[in-house]
Amino acid sequence: VTKKQSDTLNDLGRFSEPALFVMISLAEGPKHGYAMTQDIEQMTGQRPGPGTLYGAISRLESRKWIEPLPSDDRRRPYRLTGVGQKVLRARLDALRAVTKVAQARLAAG
Amino acid sequence: MNLWTRAAFMLIRLHPPAWRQRYADEVRTLVDADASRPGLAADLALSALSEWSRAGGASLLAFGRTLGLAVARLTVASILSWMVVAAGLQWLEPPPWPVDAAFRVVLAGPMAQAALAALAVSSFEWTRRRPVLARLAVVAAFVWLFVRFSSPAGVLVGAAGGWVFALVILSGIRGDERREAPGKVFHPLSAWMATTSVFVLVSVILEVVGLWTRGHATYPLIRHSIEPIASLSPFFAPGIAVFGGACVLLASGVASVLSWSAIVRARPLLGWLATFAVCWAPSLPGRMPAGMIAMAVLSWLFASSRFDRTWRCGEPPGGVTAQSPAQRHRSAAGRALARFRHFELVSALAAVTIAAGVSYIVLLAFLHITGVNPGDARRNPMLIAQWALAPALLTVFAAVLFASSRIPRSLGPRVPFQQVTP
Numbered sequence: 001v002t003k004k005q006s007d008t009l010n011d012l013g014r015f016s017e018p019a020l021f022v023m024i025s026l027a028e029g030p031k032h033g034y035a036m037t038q039d040i041e042q043m044t045g046q047r048p049g050p051g052t053l054y055g056a057i058s059r060l061e062s063r064k065w066i067e068p069l070p071s072d073d074r075r076r077p078y079r080l081t082g083v084g085q086k087v088l089r090a091r092l093d094a095l096r097a098v099t100k101v102a103q104a105r106l107a108a109g
Numbered sequence: 110m111n112l113w114t115r116a117a118f119m120l121i122r123l124h125p126p127a128w129r130q131r132y133a134d135e136v137r138t139l140v141d142a143d144a145s146r147p148g149l150a151a152d153l154a155l156s157a158l159s160e161w162s163r164a165g166g167a168s169l170l171a172f173g174r175t176l177g178l179a180v181a182r183l184t185v186a187s188i189l190s191w192m193v194v195a196a197g198l199q200w201l202e203p204p205p206w207p208v209d210a211a212f213r214v215v216l217a218g219p220m221a222q223a224a225l226a227a228l229a230v231s232s233f234e235w236t237r238r239r240p241v242l243a244r245l246a247v248v249a250a251f252v253w254l255f256v257r258f259s260s261p262a263g264v265l266v267g268a269a270g271g272w273v274f275a276l277v278i279l280s281g282i283r284g285d286e287r288r289e290a291p292g293k294v295f296h297p298l299s300a301w302m303a304t305t306s307v308f309v310l311v312s313v314i315l316e317v318v319g320l321w322t323r324g325h326a327t328y329p330l331i332r333h334s335i336e337p338i339a340s341l342s343p344f345f346a347p348g349i350a351v352f353g354g355a356c357v358l359l360a361s362g363v364a365s366v367l368s369w370s371a372i373v374r375a376r377p378l379l380g381w382l383a384t385f386a387v388c389w390a391p392s393l394p395g396r397m398p399a400g401m402i403a404m405a406v407l408s409w410l411f412a413s414s415r416f417d418r419t420w421r422c423g424e425p426p427g428g429v430t431a432q433s434p435a436q437r438h439r440s441a442a443g444r445a446l447a448r449f450r451h452f453e454l455v456s457a458l459a460a461v462t463i464a465a466g467v468s469y470i471v472l473l474a475f476l477h478i479t480g481v482n483p484g485d486a487r488r489n490p491m492l493i494a495q496w497a498l499a500p501a502l503l504t505v506f507a508a509v510l511f512a513s514s515r516i517p518r519s520l521g522p523r524v525p526f527q528q529v530t531p
Contacts, residue, residue: 033135034142050139051156054132074134
């Protein structure tokens with residue numbers, strides 16, 4: 001994953017955080033919207049609204065970081081693509097580095 | 110169903126159509142499953158705003174990019190083609206500006222020759238195979254143009270403006286090389302707007318600069334062809350001007366539409382031949398309405414013609430086929446020829462012959478009525494070319510477009526058009 005790709009997650013604006021949560025949720029396996037909502041609520045303590053959730057999904061899908069799976073139901077499951085996994089990994093690495101620095105500074109302070 | 114659920118469903122309907130088609134069912138399922146609350150409606154309202162701004166921004170961007178690319182291509186093609194004839198006209202008449210003759214001889218002369226040489230190569234190579242050479246030709250053409258029509262005091266400013274303009278266009282061409290399949294589908298409206306705006310822009314620049322620097326019409330062709338006739342018979346002057354202007358503008362309008370299509374669809378040879386006719390568009394009264402109407406009609410004909418669909422075959426909405434540019438060009442040419450039925454070919458040839466003959470007769474009749482000695486007129490080959498070939502070009506292009514449009518098929522039984530998969 002190039003720097004440009006990982007930066008693009010930040011370029012999602014107000015959807016960058018929900019998009020990250022969606023990707024983390026899908027890292028476990030394919031899920032439909034309702035399952036994602038519940039998973040994100042369990043993970044973060046906040047329930048994303050349907051507009052926010054599908055705003056993030058549409059942006060992730062347009063970047064081919066997630067893809068829909070065929071379904072006869074109204075609820076269509078999504079899964080993380082290979083590129084999406086790499087983007088997510090790069091983003092988490094970046095967050096880990098930031099967290100490490102922050103914790104070190106807090107400990108020093 | 111409570112108030113907030115109703116509001117949520119209504120807000121889902123307020124999203125852009127593409128979004129609704131793709132996600133509305135899933136979102137409705139979520140709303141059904143979720144406990145209705147004001148926050149949910151607010152979330153969907155924000156989402157609708159966000160999606161509309163996203164869709165609108167993308168559409169505007171795509172339209173602007175498409176229009177800009179079409180304008181850039183047509184401007185480059187028109188000016189380069191016009192330059193060929195302008196260079197020829199320079200040989201026909203002595204330099205009219207003794208003050209800046211040195212500039213033209215030292216600077217514009219070699220530059221024009223270099224640009225012409227580059228044009229010969231770039232007309233076949235364009236930006237695909239020899240991008241650097243083609244770009245050099247573009248830059249040289251613009252600098253040459255601005256120098257050609259600038260007063261000595263404005264040479265530097267004009268040249269600088271030419272470079273800036275050229276750089277803007279070059280950046281568009283570079284962007285075009287990077288673009289992907291969806292951007293390749295040009296809308297006829299964009300073509301019409303592009304041809305119109307380029308034509309108006311170039312005409313206005315040439316006229317304003319020409320009138321400002323020399324006090325008369327920019328094109329030497331007009332002075333040589335129209336002014337003597339008009340001066341001999343003032344009564345017929347407006348009619349001659351409008352007729353001539355309509356003819357050449359119609360031809361140039363067709364040429365513009367065709368050149369747009371040809372260049373966009375990577376058909377350089379046809380593009381250059383078509384844009385060569387653009388240079389025959391002198392500045393005459395009444396030309397703008399005629400040109401506008403012609404371009405509108407011809408764009409519509411083009412949009413309903415086989416050519417548009419033929420040239421789109423190689424670039425389906427799903428993406429460009431995995432062919433090299435050369436392969437794509439050959440296959441596109443083959444497909445175009447395969448569609449070009451004998452009937453249309455014979456009709457087109459007949460139309461050229463008849464139109465050329467009729468135009469020549471009309472020309473002689475006008476000269477006879479206005480009292481001009483046809484012998485004098487015949488001494489000026491450009492006059493004959495302008496008056497005879499412009500209507501001929503118009504006729505043949507219009508005939509081909511008409512023959513390939515939906516109109517004849519709607520008038521009687523014809524072989525249905527078959528889409529050939531690339």
